[in-house]
Amino acid sequence: MWIAAELVGCDAAKRLERTRHERASLLSFVGEPLTRSVRPCMAKGNMRNAKEQEITFRRATVADSAAVARVHVQSWRESFKGIVPQSFLDKMSVQDRARAFRKRFHDDDYRMFIAETTKNTVIGFADSGKPRQIDRPYQAELYAIYLLRDFQRQGVGGKLFALGVESLVADGMNSMYVLTLEASPYKSFYEKMGGRVVDREAIMIGGLKYTELVYGWNSLS
C-alpha cells in the first residue's frame, strides 16, 4: 500500500506536527513504502534542489549500512561546520561508520528508517533501540537522525522521527531520550517533536569540551 503526500509548497511542507491519529496511521505502514514530494523552501534559502523530488520512506536493513554511513558523514560535515573542530569532521570515516552500523543491526530492538529518492539514493535516516545509558529512566534511545542538508527543513526529519516512534511503541517501548549538542542549531527539532531537556553532560569532540543536552519523552504513545 502506498501513501502519497503531495506537498504543494513551503507552507504545506511545514505541516509535520503529528497528531496521535496521524502517528497511529503511520504505524500501519511501517515497513511499506511511504512517499512524500519535497521541494526547496526558498524562503529559508534552501534552493539547491533544482526540482521537486519524491522521497520514499522504508525500514532499513543491514544492506543499507554503507549508504547511511555516507549520509551520516556528509550531514555532519555540512551541518556542523564551524560548530565542531574541522579536524574532527575531516577525520570522520564512512568506512568506520558503515562498520558500526552493520554491527548495530545485530542488536536486539535495533531499528532504522531511511528516506530515499526514487533513484534509491539515501538522503536521511533515523535509528533507535535499547538505551546505551542504562541508568536513564527511558525504555529506548534515539541514537541518531540525520539528513543531507539539501533535504532539511521540509518535513522529512519529522516523518522519520514519527516512523521510529511508532515502531518503538509497537514493540512496547513507550519512553525515549536522545543526546544532542547544546551548540547545535538543530536542537529545536527535538523540542518541536515534544522532547524536554532533562539532563546535560560533558563530551569531548576533537579535543574540545562541549555540552550535550539530554532530551526526554516520558510517553510516546
Ligand SMILES: CC(C)(COP(=O)(O)OP(=O)(O)OC[C@H]1O[C@@H](n2cnc3c(N)ncnc32)[C@H](O)[C@@H]1OP(=O)(O)O)[C@@H](O)C(=O)NCCC(=O)NCCS
Ligand atoms: C535535525 C533534522 C533531522 C530535522 O529534520 P528536518 O527534516 O530538517 O526537520 P523538519 O522539517 O521535520 O522540521 C520540523 C520542525 O523542527 C524544527 N526545526 C528543524 N530544523 C530546525 C533548525 N535548523 N532550526 C530551528 N528549528 C528547526 C522546526 O520547528 C521545524 O518546523 P518548521 O519548519 O515548521 O518550523 C535535520 O535538520 C538534520 O539532519 N540536521 C542535521 C543533523 C542533526 O543535527 N541531527 C541531529 C543530531 S542529534
